[in-house]
Amino acid sequence: MERNKLLYEGKAKKMFQTDSPNRLIQHFKDDLTALNGAKKGSFNGKGAINCAISEILFKYLEGHYVPTHYIERANNTDMVVRKLEMFPIEVVLRNIAAGSMVKRFKIKEGEVLQTAVYELYLKDDKLNDPMINESHALAFNLATAEQMRTIAQIAKKVNALLRSFFERRNLLLVDLKLEFGHIDGEVYLGDEISPDTMRIWDKISNIKLDKDRFRLDLGEIDKGYKEILKRISNV
Ligand SMILES: Nc1ncnc2c1ncn2[C@@H]1O[C@H](COP(=O)(O)OP(=O)(O)O)[C@@H](O)[C@H]1O
Ligand SMILES: [Mg+2]
Structure with missing residues (x-):
């Protein structure tokens, strides 16, 4: 193609x-x-x-x-x-506290959350991707109620599947961002799932292997990305 x-x-x-x-x-x-x-x-x-x-x-x-x-x-x-009609929504799932969650709440980085936290953000760079909830999504006509239910259902399933997928490779899925779209109303997971869009830590050392190495100037960004690819390849 x-x-x-x-x-x-x-x-x-x-x-x-x-x-x-x-x-x-x-x-x-x-x-x-x-x-x-x-x-x-x-x-x-x-x-x-x-x-x-x-x-x-x-x-x-x-x-x-x-x-x-x-x-x-x-x-x-x-x-x-x-080709999808994208919903202008960023769906975030969190298993361990990190990033903006640590800034917003009185919670320490690395704290394991009792259950996965499901968050929605409006995908709008000019507005700095403000946090929204399902009622905003419906009020702004971003998706139907049924589509929002499907998005939540798929997002939670993806998080559960990937969390155990990484766990088996001695990696912690700290959080991840997903984007969805639809074809004739039917919901699909789109965009990418990569170290740019997930936080991944080594399970033993808690060393960060994802884009936080760049955000926080930790160096050896490429090494982290390569390590993740190595651990999930050929299995
Ligand atoms: N299957 C798809 N069909 C149409 N658009 C898509 C699809 N998957 C992802 N996109 C959109 O394409 C763009 C991908 O480029 P990216 O560099 O991630 O853009 P951005 O900086 O806007 O996040 C995003 O706007 C994303 O929502
Ligand atoms: Mg993007």
Whole structure:
């Protein structure tokens, strides 16, 4: 499948049209951003690593009856996906306290949460992605009530599946961000699942292996991403 016109360039990926009106090519860039784009960086090979990690995880989820946009790999940095009408919502699941949760509440980083926390954010860089709840989503007509129920159901299932998937590889899934879209009303998991969109710690040492190495200037960002790919490959 060939790339045609560039449809959209975001912070971490480019979406291209293809010869098929219902398929896109999702290209993973080497760029890294944090603080809503204010902090920029990159490393050679990041796009390929994130493409590989996303592919492994999408295939794993498909194998467990999660509907995803993933169709096939096009090359090292590109995958063919179903074209979705995206919901402008970022869905966050948290198993262990970190990031904004630690700032917002009186809770220490690393504290294991009693049950997974499910959060919604409006995907709008200009507004700094404000937190919303289901009632905002309905009031703003972002999705139907049934779609919101499906999103919650799939998101919680994805979190449970991936948490144990990583646990078996001695990795802790601290939190993750998901994006959903629909085709004729039918909900699919879209976007990417990578160290840019998840917090992953080594289970023994609690060493951070994800984009926090970049956000917090911890160095050796590439090493963390490569370690995650190594541990989830060939199993
Ligand atoms: N299957 C899909 N169909 C259409 N759009 C998608 C699909 N998967 C992801 N997207 C959207 O494509 C863009 C991906 O590029 P990205 O660099 O992540 O952008 P952003 O900086 O806006 O997050 C996002 O806006 C995402 O919502
Ligand atoms: Mg994005």
